[in-house]
Amino acid sequence: MPRRRLLGFAGAGAALAGAGAAAGALVGGAASSERVRPTGAEAVPFHGEHQAGITTPAQDRMHFVALDVTTDDRAELVDLLREWTAAARRMTAGQEAAEGGAVGGSPQAPPEDTGEALDLPASALTLTLGFGPSLFDHRFGLADRRPPKLVELPRFPSDDLDERRCGGDLCLQACANDPQVAVHAIRNLVRIGFGRVRVRWSQLGFGRTSSTSTSQSTPRNLFGFKDGTNNIKAEDADALREHVWVAPGDGPDWLVGGTYLVARRIRMHVEVWDRTSLAEQEAVVGRAKGTGAPLGQLAEFDPVDLHVKGAGGEYLVKEDAHVRLASAEHLGGVRILRRGYNFTDGTDGLGHLDAGLFFVCFNRDTGRQFVPMQMALSTKDRMMEYLEHTGSGHFAVPPGVREGGFWGDTLFEGRSGG
Numbered sequence: 001m002p003r004r005r006l007l008g009f010a011g012a013g014a015a016l017a018g019a020g021a022a023a024g025a026l027v028g029g030a031a032s033s034e035r036v037r038p039t040g041a042e043a044v045p046f047h048g049e050h051q052a053g054i055t056t057p058a059q060d061r062m063h064f065v066a067l068d069v070t071t072d073d074r075a076e077l078v079d080l081l082r083e084w085t086a087a088a089r090r091m092t093a094g095q096e097a098a099e100g101g102a103v104g105g106s107p108q109a110p111p112e113d114t115g116e117a118l119d120l121p122a123s124a125l126t127l128t129l130g131f132g133p134s135l136f137d138h139r140f141g142l143a144d145r146r147p148p149k150l151v152e153l154p155r156f157p158s159d160d161l162d163e164r165r166c167g168g169d170l171c172l173q174a175c176a177n178d179p180q181v182a183v184h185a186i187r188n189l190v191r192i193g194f195g196r197v198r199v200r201w202s203q204l205g206f207g208r209t210s211s212t213s214t215s216q217s218t219p220r221n222l223f224g225f226k227d228g229t230n231n232i233k234a235e236d237a238d239a240l241r242e243h244v245w246v247a248p249g250d251g252p253d254w255l256v257g258g259t260y261l262v263a264r265r266i267r268m269h270v271e272v273w274d275r276t277s278l279a280e281q282e283a284v285v286g287r288a289k290g291t292g293a294p295l296g297q298l299a300e301f302d303p304v305d306l307h308v309k310g311a312g313g314e315y316l317v318k319e320d321a322h323v324r325l326a327s328a329e330h331l332g333g334v335r336i337l338r339r340g341y342n343f344t345d346g347t348d349g350l351g352h353l354d355a356g357l358f359f360v361c362f363n364r365d366t367g368r369q370f371v372p373m374q375m376a377l378s379t380k381d382r383m384m385e386y387l388e389h390t391g392s393g394h395f396a397v398p399p400g401v402r403e404g405g406f407w408g409d410t411l412f413e414g415r416s417g418g
Contacts, residue, residue, distance in 0.1 A: 040177050043122035046092045048400040049257055050245065053126035053175050054337070054362050055234035057213035061179040062205035062341045063186045064263060064358065066132070066168025066393055067197040074140040078412050080196045084129070084189055085406040094122030097188040114191065117184035125176040127185055129407045130261045130395025135169040145411060147251040149260065149365050150396045158378040158389055165265055165391030168200045173261075173360070179206070201391065203265060205341025205358045212339060218292060218300060222268050222342050222355055223386075225285050226292035229300055230327075232337045243335045243369065244362050254410035257399030259362045262370045265343075265391030268356035273386050284382045286323030294323060306330065320382040326373060334369050336361040356387075366394060 044052050069077060087097040096102055101113025136146035155161070172189055176182040183204075190199060209221045210228025214235050221227040232239045241247070246255045273281070282289055292300035296308040296316040306324055310316050317324050328335050339362065344355040363369040378384060398408050 041121040041123055043093050044124050044126050046089045046127075046401065047403055050400045051128045051258075051397060052092070052400075053128035053173055054244070054259060054339070054397070055212055055240065056124075056126050056175070057216055057234065058208040058211060058339055059124050059126070059175040059177045060206070060208060061176055061182050062208075062358070062360075063174045063179075063182040063202070064205070064360070065172050065186050065190065065202040066200045066263075067170045067172070067190070067193070068200045069135065069139070069169045069197050071196045072139045074412075076196055077140060078406075080193055081129075081408050081412070082406045083192050085401060087188060087192055088127045088185070088407070089401075091117075091185050091188065092122065092125045092127060094125075097192070114184065114187055116187075117181050120178055120181055120184075123176040123178040123181040125174065125181050125185060127189075128173040128175075128261075128397060130171040130173075130397045131408065131411070132168045132170060132393065132395050134167060142411070145252055145254065147255055147396050149251055149367060150394065151367055151371075153262070153366070153392055153394050154371065154375075156374055156378040156389065158384045158387065159392070160388050160390060161392055162390050165201045165203075166393060168393055168395075170197065171261065171263070171393060171395045179204070203263075203343060203358045203391070204345075205343050207342040209340040209342055209357055210338040212337065221357055222270055222344075223273055223281070223285070225281075225287060225289055226300060227340075228338050229287075229292055230304070232335055239335065240337070242364075244337050244364055246364055250364065255396055255398060258397045259364065260366045261393075261395045261397050262359075262361050262363070262366055263391070263393040263395075264359040264374075264389055266357045266359055267354060267388040267390050269352070269386050269388065270355055271352055276386075283318055284322060284386075286317040286321030295321075304329075318382075320380055322377070322381050322383045325376045325381050331373055331376065334373055336363045336369050336373065362397070 044056055046052065071077060091097055096113040096118070098112035102111050102115035102118055105112055133146065133150050133152055136142045136150070172186060174182040174185040190197070208219050210231045211218055212231065212234055214233050218226040218229050232243060244259050246258050248256050278289060282295065287294055293302055294304040294317060296305055304317065304323055304327055306315070306317055306327065306329055308316050324330055338359070340357050340359040343358050344353060346354055348354045361370060398410055401407055
């Protein structure tokens with residue numbers, strides 16, 4: 001039974017009407033799985049040309065998990081992907097992972113749904129699957145199908161990586177406007193995978209740190225600054241084709257219509273930042289903290305002018321400012337689609353918050369987009385004094401699931417993703 005029936009659709013809609021963006025159709029192909037703007041409670045289509053959870057207007061909560069495959073049997077892995085697809089299709093529609101799963105089965109058997117989302121609406125839940133480089137080893141006969149651009153990320157100069165928070169054969173990203181809906185989805189997919197996969201690492205996130213639709217306002221990160229003002233938006237189909245979606249000729253045919261996901265866990269030393277002057281904070285970022293305007297401009301969405309100078313002849317957006325180093329102008333036109341979240345994971349045992357940004361981005365060619373951007377930031381960005389990169393992952397995200405198909409069928413069955 002759909003969760004929304006148990007709650008009452010009208011009541012759920014009224015309760016959550018103010019939580020998200022205005023309803024409407026996004027610009028894109030008719031087959032796109034991301035044409036619906038979530039308003040808070042409703043369902044986002046699961047099927048489509050691309051996976052949901054990429055250009056879908058960013059929801060408020062996220063649960064990300066990287067997993068290792070524990071079986072060496074290719075058929076078992078394919079069966080798992082089929083089972084995951086069936087459960088994901090149901091959960092994104094606001095239903096249990098299996099029909100009658102929580103309380104409708106035998107009292108003597110474990111339930112097929114954990115039940116904590118029974119009385120909750122779909123909450124714009126999206127689920128996105130990716131394949132890590134390590135999946136393409138000898139186990140499943142996939143070595144010759146590994147995309148050449150699915151590279152192992154280099155160790156950047158500023159990295160302080162914890163190997164327990166890196167890598168993975170698979171990743172699952174759940175985004176929703178209710179944290180319990182997101183956690184329920186990941187919990188049940190992991191439950192279904194018992195004996196075939198195990199969790200390698202995971203991350204909870206709250207408060208999106210970027211907008212993926214023009215219908216959304218720009219959020220703030222834990223440094224208090226508006227984040228992702230110049231992000232690629234879902235309505236900009238040309239930018240998505242150029243910078244996000246894998247195109248014919250880019251690599252293996254099975255990945256056409258997909259993309260590459262980079263995940264980075266970035267601890268922010270908020271206590272040090274909080275003792276820094278406002279002027280210094282704005283110089284580090286290159287934007288005004290209140291309005292979000294680039295230094296030297298008046299409003300948030302005014303174009304960044306890297307050439308404007310102050311009375312003393314110095315650039316207002318300094319040469320080591322984050323905005324300058326991450327700008328497309330500085331990077332020769334490079335852009336990425338950001339989709340990160342804030343996190344707070346308790347303390348570090350030394351009296352400081354373990355808090356920061358769980359950075360997620362999607363791009364068409366990580367080696368030509370994310371890697372040079374991160375190299376520039378890690379070597380020159382003044383903000384690195386306040387950051388510590390502690391986790392990392394890189395995944396190939398296959399195209400969307402067609403009716404009757406399953407996650408990753410283009411990889412395992414040879415269907416073209418185009």
